[in-house]
Amino acid sequence: ARVSHGVEQEPIFNYATALALHLFEMSWREFVALPSRLSAEPIHQDERDRLMQTVTAQAYIDNYAGVRVSKSGKRFMIESATVWNLLDEDDNYRGQAATFSTWRCLDNA
Numbered sequence: 347a348r349v350s351h352g353v354e355q356e357p358i359f360n361y362a363t364a365l366a367l368h369l370f371e372m373s374w375r376e377f378v379a380l381p382s383r384l385s386a387e388p389i390h391q392d393e394r395d396r397l398m399q400t401v402t403a404q405a406y407i408d409n410y411a412g413v414r415v416s417k418s419g420k421r422f423m424i425e426s427a428t429v430w431n432l433l434d435e436d437d438n439y440r441g442q443a444a445t446f447s448t449w450r451c452l453d454n455a
Contacts, residue, residue, distance in 0.1 A: 408428040
């Protein structure tokens, strides 16, 4: 799965693969209106904020794991994720992206 967000004051998702949309249980239209911080449960948003600050400072992080929540409230753990800064052709910062291929459901569903 792959997702990205832009550079707004509160970054909004601007890209998702079909697998990411499936995991988050959202349509494209819903997902690209979602502030990226809301992809984590409120109790995990501080952890996610620290991750984003680290990525901003270091340009990327790999082997990240964190809990995310779908539209219906289902929780899932993403594992072995890589998160990196997005730059345009002039090296201007344009947001951040993440990719992961390992996840597991945390709820009994």
